[in-house]
Amino acid sequence: MTMDIKIVDVASRAGVSPATVSRVLNNTANVNAKTKEKVMEVIRELGYLPNAAAKNLRSQKTMTIGVIVPEINNSYYAEIIKGIENKAYAQKYKVIICDTGNNKEKELDFLNLLINRTVDSMILVTPQLSEEELARIVDMNYSIGIVGRYVGNGKVPCVFTDNVKFSKEVVRHLVEQGHKEIVFLSGYADAIDSFERLEGYMKALREHHLPFLPELIENGDFNERGGYEAMKRLLDKKVSFSAVYAANDEMALGVYKACREFNIAIPGQIAVVGVDNDRISRYITPKLSTVSQPKIRMGRAIVDKILHQLEHDSLKEEDRVLVLESELIVRESSDIRL
Amino acid sequence: MTMDIKIVDVASRAGVSPATVSRVLNNTANVNAKTKEKVMEVIRELGYLPNAAAKNLRSQKTMTIGVIVPEINNSYYAEIIKGIENKAYAQKYKVIICDTGNNKEKELDFLNLLINRTVDSMILVTPQLSEEELARIVDMNYSIGIVGRYVGNGKVPCVFTDNVKFSKEVVRHLVEQGHKEIVFLSGYADAIDSFERLEGYMKALREHHLPFLPELIENGDFNERGGYEAMKRLLDKKVSFSAVYAANDEMALGVYKACREFNIAIPGQIAVVGVDNDRISRYITPKLSTVSQPKIRMGRAIVDKILHQLEHDSLKEEDRVLVLESELIVRESSDIRL
């Protein structure tokens, strides 16, 4: 145990009361310039820092934000966290990270940090919780922000990109390249991203007067292995197709693997497009076409909204939801001219 | 503001004293089975969770560990964090992340979370701080753990891999492949990793009776661009060499880029080996030889040591430092037979 110095130590040494020290520390009332100077000096001398727990208890704030993500060590989430941490630091907030490993139990468990006041607010990145579950918490007046999907609740700020819109763009690009039979590789079925990307895919087909063929839909659970196996299933089924739109880059990597194994040329025989603009997409051969999302900005934006709401106790509806632009990046894997 | 429920609410509703509620909550003394049951029931009914700040203040613990890393969104650090978070969660600890962006000021600032008791312990991953600076903090009895480098201070647990050892392995492998003029691409000069990897390189040269040529040493600041530019400088200098040992995969990626630009075949004309086993190394063409480090295990291990020390207030010297095995992974970029 350290013999920490407390506010009374500073006070007595400076010849003032604890209240005055608190005042200069927090700029919370007028303090005579001379005494202020003296107090500051003693604080420096003693290297005093206010005990966080006492401060939190008394002020009912922790200056801490929690972030719940499915996997910290996935570059997509790591970038979002980066944005959150950087913005939070600039506003003097700390960040507690919670890695659920895609486990909903853990997600719920971490939410307790909000209830027991360990954090002032919780950011959920592509959460598994339903709108109702979210509503229950928000209605108890706890602060929550969402990254990666739209939420209807008027008290919940959310930041995301328009899955439907960029999915349509991907399909349009593929159609322009001459493809008519396009596979859609979905992530796990209950993820909102899977659903919306599929929706965009279907809408685009209709717009281009292409038939929707259910046998061209496969699920790859958002991971490489899933993509690999889905691709093998497609090959087994002997359905005819010339392009694959994978709902993320991970699965596209799996498609690459299967193609390598079966000697299928990309993009010569099969074009491939992914989503996320994972770093690997630029380095793999052939370079993978993908959709880039402004991950760091998403992180920064949600912090902005949450803190605004925390401080002003309100958020106009038009400020509540932010949909950021994503961008289709065409690379070798879907460009026959290359 | 929510009307939170407090321990007194639970107590009165259960017809007992706050002390008893605290006892069943913390299993800190014998409580009659019947009353215990009753208290638990009320707790569930009310959805009571103990206020964290009050608990922290009273118990002088926060059950929180801070982690300071140079860049969260770098897979090497993200993996270490993953290991830390998972182990911490299993022990009921939370994790606050601090991203310094390689800024020493920020590193020092984050250490204040230790002093002001926001966290019980702080893990520094490849810190920029000197041993003396660390010692100053540790001598005030604050708990610190280090990942990624050895520290002499007997009170500081540390976990790392043996840079010298694997560097020698890398050079030996290259020599066995017939290389005699091997470039060493260093990271920024003040990083301990740069220094030790260089040391291993030099020792290996001596062991294999190869001359040490200063013109074969270049600095690439641990990033891709630095590697690219270092490689161009080497090419400009017109020195002769047939292999490059880059102190991390990032720089190796830069070497790849330069070689592509100048039409140099890897490994035909120049062999390349990196360090870190970044995911990209398996996907790039040609596949990059590299050194794999057990990142997640490093994270888990340091948490183990720190918590042991926190609870037992001591750590035997033989338990204090852990050097984990790394492994040279030979892939296409340094194997002429492939």
Add this chain to the structure above:
DNA sequence: ATGAAAGCGCTAACAT
């Protein structure tokens, strides 16, 4: 402009 004192919600020492 400054000080005295109450109290944030919990745990632990002491009493019963």
Add this chain to the structure above:
DNA sequence: ATGTTAGCGCTTTCAT
């Protein structure tokens, strides 16, 4: 086995 009470270190009325 259980209750009473002091106090963790701070902020914030309320006085002066």
